[in-house]
Every structure is written in C-alpha cells, then in structure tokens.
Amino acid sequence: MKIRKTLSVMRKETWHIIRDRRAVFLVTISPVFLLITFAYTLSVKIEDVPLAVMDYDGTSLSRRYVNELTSGKDFHLRFYASDYSEIERLLLQGDVRAAVIIPPHFMNDALGLRGAQLQIIVDGTEPNTGNFALAHIASFTDYFATRILQRSLEKTRPSLVSLAPIDLRVRTWYNPSLKSVVGMVPALIALVLTLPAVSVSLAITREKEQGTFEQLIATPLSRFELLVGKLTPYIASGLLDVALCALVGVFWFGVPFRGNFLLYLLLAADFFFASLSMGLLISAFVSSQQVAMIASLLIFLFPGFFMSGLFFPISSMPPLMRMESYSLPTTHFVIISRGLFVKGLGLESLWPYALALFFTGLLVLGLTTLFFRKRL
Amino acid sequence: MAIIETENLTKRFKKVTAVDRLNLTIERGEIFGLVGPDGAGKTTTFRLLTAIMNPTEGRATVAGYDTVKEPEEIKKLIGYMPQRFSLYGDLSVMENLHFFADIFEVRGTEREERIRTLLHFSRLEEFQGRRADHLSGGMQKKLALACTLVHKPQILFLDEPTTGVDPISRREFWDILSNLHLEGVTLLVSTPYMDEAERCSRVGLMFEGKMIVCDEPEKVKGLVRGEVIELRPQPLPKAWEIIEGWEGALDVQVYGGLLHVFVEDGERGMRQLETLLASHGVTVEGMHQIRPRMEEAFVSLIRREQEDAAL
Ligand SMILES: Nc1ncnc2c1ncn2[C@@H]1O[C@H](COP(=O)(O)OP(=O)(O)O)[C@@H](O)[C@H]1O
Ligand SMILES: [Mg+2]
Numbered sequence A: 001m002k003i004r005k006t007l008s009v010m011r012k013e014t015w016h017i018i019r020d021r022r023a024v025f026l027v028t029i030s031p032v033f034l035l036i037t038f039a040y041t042l043s044v045k046i047e048d049v050p051l052a053v054m055d056y057d058g059t060s061l062s063r064r065y066v067n068e069l070t071s072g073k074d075f076h077l078r079f080y081a082s083d084y085s086e087i088e089r090l091l092l093q094g095d096v097r098a099a100v101i102i103p104p105h106f107m108n109d110a111l112g113l114r115g116a117q118l119q120i121i122v123d124g125t126e127p128n129t130g131n132f133a134l135a136h137i138a139s140f141t142d143y144f145a146t147r148i149l150q151r152s153l154e155k156t157r158p159s160l161v162s163l164a165p166i167d168l169r170v171r172t173w174y175n176p177s178l179k180s181v182v183g184m185v186p187a188l189i190a191l192v193l194t195l196p197a198v199s200v201s202l203a204i205t206r207e208k209e210q211g212t213f214e215q216l217i218a219t220p221l222s223r224f225e226l227l228v229g230k231l232t233p234y235i236a237s238g239l240l241d242v243a244l245c246a247l248v249g250v251f252w253f254g255v256p257f258r259g260n261f262l263l264y265l266l267l268a269a270d271f272f273f274a275s276l277s278m279g280l281l282i283s284a285f286v287s288s289q290q291v292a293m294i295a296s297l298l299i300f301l302f303p304g305f306f307m308s309g310l311f312f313p314i315s316s317m318p319p320l321m322r323m324e325s326y327s328l329p330t331t332h333f334v335i336i337s338r339g340l341f342v343k344g345l346g347l348e349s350l351w352p353y354a355l356a357l358f359f360t361g362l363l364v365l366g367l368t369t370l371f372f373r374k375r376l
Numbered sequence B: 001m002a003i004i005e006t007e008n009l010t011k012r013f014k015k016v017t018a019v020d021r022l023n024l025t026i027e028r029g030e031i032f033g034l035v036g037p038d039g040a041g042k043t044t045t046f047r048l049l050t051a052i053m054n055p056t057e058g059r060a061t062v063a064g065y066d067t068v069k070e071p072e073e074i075k076k077l078i079g080y081m082p083q084r085f086s087l088y089g090d091l092s093v094m095e096n097l098h099f100f101a102d103i104f105e106v107r108g109t110e111r112e113e114r115i116r117t118l119l120h121f122s123r124l125e126e127f128q129g130r131r132a133d134h135l136s137g138g139m140q141k142k143l144a145l146a147c148t149l150v151h152k153p154q155i156l157f158l159d160e161p162t163t164g165v166d167p168i169s170r171r172e173f174w175d176i177l178s179n180l181h182l183e184g185v186t187l188l189v190s191t192p193y194m195d196e197a198e199r200c201s202r203v204g205l206m207f208e209g210k211m212i213v214c215d216e217p218e219k220v221k222g223l224v225r226g227e228v229i230e231l232r233p234q235p236l237p238k239a240w241e242i243i244e245g246w247e248g249a250l251d252v253q254v255y256g257g258l259l260h261v262f263v264e265d266g267e268r269g270m271r272q273l274e275t276l277l278a279s280h281g282v283t284v285e286g287m288h289q290i291r292p293r294m295e296e297a298f299v300s301l302i303r304r305e306q307e308d309a310a311l
Helices: A003-019 A022-042 A058-070 A082-091 A108-109 A126-155 A160-171 A177-183 A185-192 A195-210 A210-218 A222-253 A261-285 A291-308 A319-327 A329-343 A347-371 B042-049 B069-079 B093-103 B108-119 B137-149 B167-180 B217-222 B236-245 B266-279 B293-309
Strands: A049-055 A074-081 A097-101 A121-122 B004-012 B017-022 B032-037 B056-062 B076-082 B155-159 B186-191 B204-208 B211-217 B227-234 B250-257 B256-263 B283-290
Touching: A003 A022, A003 B093, A022 A185, A022 A195, A022 A222, A049 A058, A049 A082, A049 A126, A058 A074, A058 A097, A058 A108, A058 A126, A074 A082, A082 A097, A097 A126, A108 A126, A108 B155, A121 A126, A121 B093, A185 A222, A185 A291, A185 A329, A195 A210, A195 A222, A195 A261, A222 A347, A261 A329, A261 A347, A261 B137, A291 A319, A291 A329, A319 A329, A329 A347, B004 B042, B004 B236, B017 B042, B017 B056, B017 B211, B032 B042, B042 B056, B042 B155, B042 B186, B069 B076, B076 B137, B093 B108, B093 B137, B108 B137, B137 B155, B137 B167, B167 B186, B167 B293, B204 B217, B204 B293, B211 B217, B211 B293, B217 B293, B227 B236, B227 B266, B236 B250, B236 B256, B236 B266, B250 B293, B256 B266, B256 B293, B266 B283
Parallel strands: A049 A074, A049 A097, B032 B186, B032 B204, B076 B155, B155 B186
Antiparallel strands: A097 A121, B004 B017, B004 B056, B204 B211, B227 B256, B227 B283, B250 B256
C-alpha cells in the first residue's frame, strides 16, 4: 500500500461527498434526523386512556382513589358503570380501554389492612395501551396503598414508617414513560450510526454504475489502496455524526453524558471500522446502488433494530440468534454506547466489546480484499 | 516481438459469444484500428486486453505479460480510455488530471510539465477549473485521453474515442493520435467510422465476435470482389430493385441518393446497366467507376460473411 495513492483516493472521495448535496445530507444530517425521529416515535406518550369505573364501595376512600387516578394526564374517566355487563359492552365497543372495579368493603378492608381487592380489566387488542394502563394503575395503586398504610401505621407503630417508600420506588422502575425512552437515546445512536456503512457501500457501487470503476481498475491502483481510501473519509464523517448525535442526546433529550467523550469517539471509530468494512464487503458483490442499498439496510438497519439488544434483551434470544446478534457490530456498540454515555463506564469494562469490533473489522476487511476483484 | 498477442481468445456471456477465438498479433509501434458494427465485440476485446476481464477460453499477452496471471504489470504500461465517459464529473479538469497522476505515481517537475503539455495539446488550458461534467462531449473525450496519457503509456487502448464528437474535433483527435504514433506509442483504436480506419496502419474488422479480416487498409480494400460503379438513378427504389434482380450485380449498396453496384468488369457493367435501366424507364445521372472505399469493402465483406453463415 502506498500512502500517497491512498491519500489521493481519500481526497477524491471527500470531494465526492462535499460536492454532492445528497451525500452531505446522507453522511451528516440524516443520522441525527433519524435519531430524533426514532426517539420521538418510540416515545409517543400514551395519554388520556379512556377509562370506566364501577364503584361498588361508594365510600370516601374509593372516591378519592378514583379521583386521584384520573386527575393526571394518564387516564380520562369516561363512564361510571353500574353493572358488569355495561363494562363488558364499553370494552367491546372500544369506548374505553380499561376498567377499574372497586368491590364492596374496599375502604373497610384497606383501612383494616385486610388486603383490599381491586379488579382491573384491560383491552388486550392494543397491547401497548393495555400494558401502559396496567402498569400505571398498578403503580398508582401501590402508591395509594402505601400512603394509607403509612397513615394507619403512624397511628399505631410510628417506627415502621420508613419501610413504605421502598416498595413505591421499585414499582416506578417499570414505568414506560418518556423518561425511559430518552434513556434509550444512546442505544439509538448506535443504531443510526450504521448509516455511514450504507453510504460507503453506495460509494463503490456508484463508481460501478457510472463506469468510473472500469477506468479505475485498469490502473495500477491496488485493491487495498482503493478500499482504505474509500473507507477513511466515511469514518471521519461518521465521527462527525457521533459528535452531532451526542450533542442532540445531551441538549435536546437531556441525557447526561457521564463517560469520557474522547474514548467514545475512539470506540466509535472502532465500530465504524467494523461496520464500514461490512459495507465495503457488500459492494464487492453487487454492482448497482439500489441492490447495495437494500442489502445494507437488510444487514444493518433491520437486524440492528431487532437483534442488537435495543428492544429485546439478547439474553432471552435463542442461541443461534444470539450468535447472529454478537456478529453484528451494532450489538457491541449499543452496549458501549449505553455503558459509556449513561453509566460512565471506561475501557476497563468495555474492552471486550471494543476488541470484538476491532477483530470483526480486520476479518471483514480481509475478506473484502479477498473477494474484491479488479475485474468487471 | 509482438506487443499484443492473442491465442483463441474467447469471451462468452450467457447468451452471446462476444469474442470468438480471436487470434491477433500487433507489433510495437502500430496504430491498429478495430472496426465493426455495434455488438461486434470491440469493447469486450479491449476489456480482455486491458486485463480487467477474464477470458472464458484462450489467452492473451500484452507487452509479454499474461492478462490473467500478471494483470498488474500490464496496467503500469497501458493507458485505457473506455467507451463511456469515465472520469469524475464532479472533479475539475485539473483535479482529474492530478488524480490520475497520483495513482500512476507521476511526481515532481515531471508531473507539472506533463500536465502542462497535456492541457496544451488537448486545448483545455482555459477550462482547467471547470467541472468535467460541464465540458462538451468533445472536450470530455480529450480530457479522458489526457488522463490516460499522464504516465506516458507504451500502449494506448482507445475504445470509440470519437463517437459522438463533431467532425472538427474528430480530425483534431486523429491528429493527436497520429502524433502519439510518431512518438512510438502503440495504439489500438476502435471506431464505427470507416474513414477513420483508413488512418490506421492495420485494421481488423470484427463481426459477431469474429475477426473477419485483418490487414492494411489498402489490402482490405483489395479484397472486394469486382469493381464498383456509382450512379444516381431516378427513381432510386425502382432502380435498386431492378439491379438487385440483375445477375451481373455482385452486390448493391445505397448511399444517400447514390447506388454503388459491384460488378466483375466496370466498363462492361456500365454499358449493361445503362441499357437495363433505360428499358425500365429509369433515368440515370453521372454513372462512373469508383475505387472502393473502406466502407464499401466492409459492407461487402460483412454481407459475404452473413451469406456464408446462412449457407
Ligand atoms: N457484461 C456483459 N454481459 C452480457 N453480455 C455482454 C456484456 N458485455 C457485452 N455483452 C454482449 O457482447 C456482445 C459484444 O458487445 P461489445 O463488446 O460491447 O461490442 P461493441 O463494443 O463492438 O459494440 C454484445 O452482444 C453485447 O450485448
Ligand atoms: Mg463498444
């Protein structure tokens, strides 16, 4: 490999990027754009869930419970049902998504600490709303119950009061509100940063389509010089994306950045080395931009979405799928990004993932050099 | 020793045999013209010889190097200008030249001098800073040629360098090629224009992957059977029909309002034609015997090939 020739390819490639408005958009703005879109789409807050209540108890406590439950933005009290069949009808017609049934003696049982019971019915046809309703009613009820408990304990055994809030906190962990999705931003960054890999696979297939490839392979430019020359400007533009995405994460979504930013950039470069090499490998086999685009989306974006541990924990996947997960660079970078961004972890705990990325990159680049032919 | 040599060089695609058992020898310093209609296999031949495509069968050596085993050695010595414009449209004239100078490792004062010379002869000095895709077709071709010349190649492969170029630029282009030829560069040029074939030291006529003839232009023209009579009949379609049916005509070709009739003996043919056409009420203007040009030669050679294939 000759440095001068490689530099020349790099310079030419940079010109291609900065002189093409679409390319500029693709390598700089689009990851940020995608990040914001994903974060908002995934964090659409469920509000005003229509609710029916059937209060058999009719006491001051049951009324307070209903009032407090429906006073926030989460639920909208649509109906007071008078019997069970009415609730059934309301749910069936979709007039309400959830119903709370308060049995007789609710107040008595609760204040007497005899384990008051509540029945919650949720419309399962819309699992998201259903889960949300269930989780919210459950956590609210816990909170409500704790306060009752607290008050009755205050009267009897004041020393035990401090026990109560613990339970409350545990429950709010399960709160799927905006806050947790914002916590997902670092992982989403890992996902959207697969876009430079798409760009690089397009960069080579574009030359094939435009015929410049034919000219290039008839020169003494070596495969390695060509590949490295193509790779480097896209890694650089990727690092710019990292910075932009991190800024958006911190200042737009308010996610605290607790790790070392330089280390983050370094590990991102490591990630780009692996993922962009894969992009190059794709372009060794296909000759049209369209196919390259589809192939790289299939390889990066969709598995990145479902298999990188972004939404579904890898530990709960079947073994074969788990292996596939770990062969994706995105998976490792999701872990790195989450760990470094939010938890402030350093290399001492992230090194296995960094190493995995590095070797993936070496292996894939090696394969690319093997399969990439200076032939038509 | 021959600078280019092929031995049963063959390239088959799924449906067609683009190059069919080609045996070709080109000597150092030749200016060899590859002519033939679209789809004849010219481009594929260039790709095989420039070592960017592997043959299905047979072999080829360029400057003594095997195109399959030692492609990179070949690439240092040759310049290849593909048929399609294949420079970077978003790079300027100068940037394109420098890019190719870089990858051919032409450096220092030699590089500056080389680029200056190339800009001068291609008359692109005023357009140095212009993006390549904003140049006219003729200028693009000249820039492409300049880029393939940056490293002073020994052998130059030019695939249809003048297609789609205006006649004046075509002339200029051929003057440049003649100069290179005089400097000792070996040139392999493909063209669909028969008049350009006349400017080559040897021409090869390709048709459906096969090399039908390969010789000096004069000798190729000598291959035409019979003599050629040119005439301007009125009405032409009727005259054409009559002559086609006449047993004395070896071949009839139409060129605009003119007919070219191939006969065994020119003098006798003209007398016979005159009476034949007059008897059908066709008036004839300016009938005279002509020397066959490359064009007539190729058309009649290809027709002969087609007739042989049909038999
Ligand atoms: N890559 C290819 N795949 C399939 N067929 C091809 C390919 N390249 C050329 N051909 C076919 O081979 C024949 C010769 O083509 P080509 O060498 O381009 O001829 P020419 O340059 O003389 O016009 C044509 O029939 C063409 O369709
Ligand atoms: Mg061609």
